[in-house]
Amino acid sequence: MNAIENSPLARKLMAFVALSAGELAVLERLHQRRRTFAAGRDLVHQGQPEQAAYILSEGWVCSYKIQPDGSRQIVDFQIPGDFLGLRSVLLQASDHSIEPIMQIEAAEVLADDLITAFAETPRLAMAILWAASRDEAMVVEHLVGLGRRDADERMAHFLLELGARLELVGMGSKSGYDCPLTQYHLADALGLSAVHVNRVLRQLREDGLATFRAGKVTFDNYDRLVALAEFDPAYLDQARPFLK
Amino acid sequence: MNAIENSPLARKLMAFVALSAGELAVLERLHQRRRTFAAGRDLVHQGQPEQAAYILSEGWVCSYKIQPDGSRQIVDFQIPGDFLGLRSVLLQASDHSIEPIMQIEAAEVLADDLITAFAETPRLAMAILWAASRDEAMVVEHLVGLGRRDADERMAHFLLELGARLELVGMGSKSGYDCPLTQYHLADALGLSAVHVNRVLRQLREDGLATFRAGKVTFDNYDRLVALAEFDPAYLDQARPFLK
Incomplete structure (x- = not known):
């Protein structure tokens, strides 16, 4: 144990x-x-x-x-x-x-x-x-992002946020992470159709940014994905200990 | 004091x-x-x-x-x-x-x-x-409502939520409340243009549901406004004391 x-x-x-x-x-x-x-x-x-x-x-x-x-x-x-x-x-x-x-x-x-x-x-x-x-800061970030990000940016932001959260608990890195979500989960969470999710994931893969396949997210080019999503992880506040 | x-x-x-x-x-x-x-x-x-x-x-x-x-x-x-x-x-x-x-x-x-x-x-x-x-439940409600409610319903929901929150601190009732917000505030919060806000408010007034004028929100027909917005205040959780 x-x-x-x-x-x-x-x-x-x-x-x-x-x-x-x-x-x-x-x-x-x-x-x-x-x-x-x-x-x-x-x-x-x-x-x-x-x-x-x-x-x-x-x-x-x-x-x-x-x-x-x-x-x-x-x-x-x-x-x-x-x-x-x-x-x-x-x-x-x-x-x-x-x-x-x-x-x-x-x-x-x-x-x-x-x-x-x-x-x-x-x-x-x-x-x-x-x-x-x-948790609330994440919901606020999603609320504000919903109107502003197009489908590619939203997917990129979503995959990066999950990666940062998983890294904090030792289950992910800037290379990628195991991910049990289906395209239906992604569609329901991002307000897209399953067909649209499929197309967006193919685009990210063909652009050499990220691959989501067989239960695994791979960041093929982390920095370019961050740039696409304008991902600033400050709201996740996981940089350093605060209270000694 | x-x-x-x-x-x-x-x-x-x-x-x-x-x-x-x-x-x-x-x-x-x-x-x-x-x-x-x-x-x-x-x-x-x-x-x-x-x-x-x-x-x-x-x-x-x-x-x-x-x-x-x-x-x-x-x-x-x-x-x-x-x-x-x-x-x-x-x-x-x-x-x-x-x-x-x-x-x-x-x-x-x-x-x-x-x-x-x-x-x-x-x-x-x-x-x-x-x-x-x-507070987080409110943000979640806004997030979920954003894709689902049209402009009239969003405005009605917003005015009702504010009314319920103000009632809890003794500053509002089912008749209405004082409200210092401008149409620009409403537009920025609801993701509408100022012109659209103006049109939606006129519609609510002409339908006999609510009037927002001169710093005051008046609920002309509270129950019909609730029905329009499908407003269920359960997420505001202000019905009763919990811990004695």
Whole structure:
């Protein structure tokens, strides 16, 4: 069994604050109710009251909203080290649904667990608030980018953001990363048709920028891809520790 | 001078948790560095390192992002009781700018003030995390709505959301509210031209749904406006106290 400091969440939070042994012990306790979930079965339903939050330790999930007309809009994907439903554990009813893309492992966290952990270590509370701030900064970046970026730029930005997030938890690099998403996931998240996604990916590949094939994203020319997307990772705030 | 429990922030947080006298005292201390800011002068600049957060007590501000091409996209407006830059106080550099729409009063809050307050009262920490969750739920709702709602529905949804937020802090009702925004603000926030905004507002007025004139929004037929916008305020989570 891995030590808690190697867990994806600890690796992520350590980009913000150097957690002490005591703080890591509190974080470990938040991981105690480990659960396995199958692909395609919602962990959290939109409108569900009093649901738990989860710390994702293995696998990927997508968060989505069902529209009044029944259509589905993917808001974002979560990767190991991300909280699932952290926003909703404090809201009376979840404002979104969460579905595993593959079999996942996640630790269940109740509102009371958070209150207890916060009481013991306010620095951990700040680190979790930082992670929530970063999640919100991503949604804001997506909102602002939606009207401004064309399909190529949007795809490039999306692949680069995912790469940066995965690198933070040791699952990606400037060469690329393993990616379980289908073209349907990409289409739902980027507001494109599956045919359009296919065309955009082919263009990126033919231009020698990036290749997404057989569950793997390869950055063929990282710097040119960054230039195309005008990708500035400052909003991901993963450059250095802040609180010693 | 008003008691702290009548402050807009206390009124808002009380929708989530019944704050004790001790917790209100901690909240009062967060208000101690009161500042006045003039209209049109940024409180926070995008890219600025180590800025403070603020608790807005009087007046309205807008949060915006400057795009690489120099254009400006309004992300949202903040009203009394909202945190300004709470997300950025934990990020190394602010991901957005904040500009007062009118002269405002706001209390400066540093990261250390938050850590101290969180250490004293984890319930207040949870309440602030709740407010941050609610802010994120709004951005997600805007993101999802952007592709789905036409101009009339987007305007109706925007006016209703603002009304619900203002009602929570005692500044609005189902009849309407005072609103200092110009048509240029509405245009920048809703991704419409000023001419289009003007046309949409005229349509809502002629249909007997809502009137925005002379700094005042009047809901002429609240229920029909809700139906037009398919406005479900669940994501604002302001229905009842959660933690006793």
